Amino acid sequence: MEVKQTESTILNxxxxxxxxxxxxxxxxxxxxxxxxxSKYDYVKDHGHMHESLNFGHDKFPVEDDGYYIGYTPMFNRPPDVNNSQNVQIVFFxxxxxxxxxxKTIIGFYGFPIFGQWFTRNSKHELYNKYDSGNIKAFPEDIIYFQNPVVINNDIAQIHNLLPKGKKISQQGFNYLNSDNVFNIIKLALSLNQSNTKLRYFVDKFPLLEMLTKEEFDLQDFISIIADTTADTIRDIEKLEKKMKGQQPEIKQRISNFIERGAISKKIKKINNYRCSVCEALGTLTNSFIKENDEIYIETHHVEPVSKVKMGVLSMTNLMTVCANHHRQLHYGKVELIENSEKHFVFIIDGKKIIIDKLGIT
Structure with missing residues (x-):
């Protein structure tokens, strides 16, 4: 599967x-x-410019589906589906x-749909001449820069407006990473400070980027686990190999996947649905009875999955805990001071506790 993002930047x-x-x-x-x-032969030869109404979204009617149709000659040959699946914004x-x-950047279509030809079916006199296009977006996501952003290869390098090592395409288009996109819209806002729609887009961009990353994380997680379950020792070994080199978010999803699998259920049963921490502290398991009369219990990876140690996904790195102690192990004042072949030793709230490891044969 093609890599979609680095740890901090979404590609394309x-x-x-x-x-x-x-x-x-x-x-x-x-x-x-x-x-x-015009530098395009079609425009000069036919005296017709399909993109003439690209930023008439506040002036002309939208289609029945709410989209406004635009055009770029660069999309007459549509971008590759796989390479463009991450695209959230198209600058013109x-x-x-x-x-x-x-050369100037004059505006953009946010969250566009492209890759096919769209016909304008709404009624307007100018639509008789400009009757179609190859990109569309909702009007609220279309922003025109009254003061355009001047761009050349030097400016692009100084302000990180293009991916490293890339130059402005003369006969096609450029893919931009999320850092490039953010830098362009920030630069545009500095030149168009009264554009409230642009300001709102800049302000919400970090959230949009985060949501996009979460979506990619889920897609990557699904592709990684594929048909693999977390029900046998061999399954765990397979997942451990697949986990190498993955983003921290993906590793955590794999960890959660295992903590809900059959291995986890077996460990809970072996430990008689008891919280290992409660037991080590000499108290009863702090939990409740489920509808099936079992005590509600969770499993926890002692060594963080992000460390990618061999065996980190194995059952010997799992322990059963109540929901309260599970949260404490993740977020509380807890120190693992020993991880031997047979047991874990923790300092929890200043107290030293020893927890025997569980195993499955």
Missing amino acids: YGILSSISWNSNDWADHPSEEDLKT TSSDYKNANR
């Missing part, structure tokens, strides 16, 4: 795609000069021929 999170210049802010017909100076660039052909 955005796209930088080129369109022709429109002197009417891409919300009306282009001028004759716009058409003549255009060369301002009135200002020495400087």
Whole structure:
């Protein structure tokens, strides 16, 4: 499976795609000069610019599904499905021929749908001429920069607007990682400080990025476990091998997966549904009786899964605990001072306790 993210950056999170210049802010017909100076042969030969209404989302009607349709010639050959599955934002660039052909980022479509051709079915006079496109988004996620962001390879390098080692594509489009995307929208906001919609997008970006990462974590977790269960010793060994090199979030999901598997259930039964910590402290297990008359108990990995030690996923690294002590082991004042072949030794709230290890044959 293709790697989607590093520990802090989501790859292919955005796209930088080129369109022709429109002197009417891409919300009306282009001028004759716009058409003549376009770098696209189709526009010059046919006198027609599909992207003319790209940022007319506040002026023209949306489709029945609520989406507004736009266009970029770069998507006439759609981006690869696998490479573009992470894309959450598409920026449009255009060369301002009135200002020495400087390349600018003029706005973006957030959470777009692309990869096919869309027909405008809503009614408007201009839709007779501009009747289709190849990208769409909800109007609230379409933002136009009244003051565009000037971009060239030097600026991109200084402000980290492109992935390391990449240059602005002249005949296609660029993929951007999530850091690049955030840097672009922050730069755009510095130039368009009165754009409240853009400010809101910048403010919520960290949350959007986090939610995207969580979604990727879940996808990766599903692909890693595949048809593997956590029901036998061999299953655990397989998962342990698959866990190597994974992100901490994935390791934790695998840990949770094992703690709910058949091995875990067997350990609970062997230990007679008792909390090992309560027992070591000389108290009764602090829990409740479930509907099946069993005492509710949980299992805990003593050595954190993130350490990726051999055996960290095995049953000898599991112990049964009540819900209260399970939380304390994760978040409380607890120190593991010994992990021998036969037992664990903890300091919990200043008290030394010894817990015998369990095993399954």
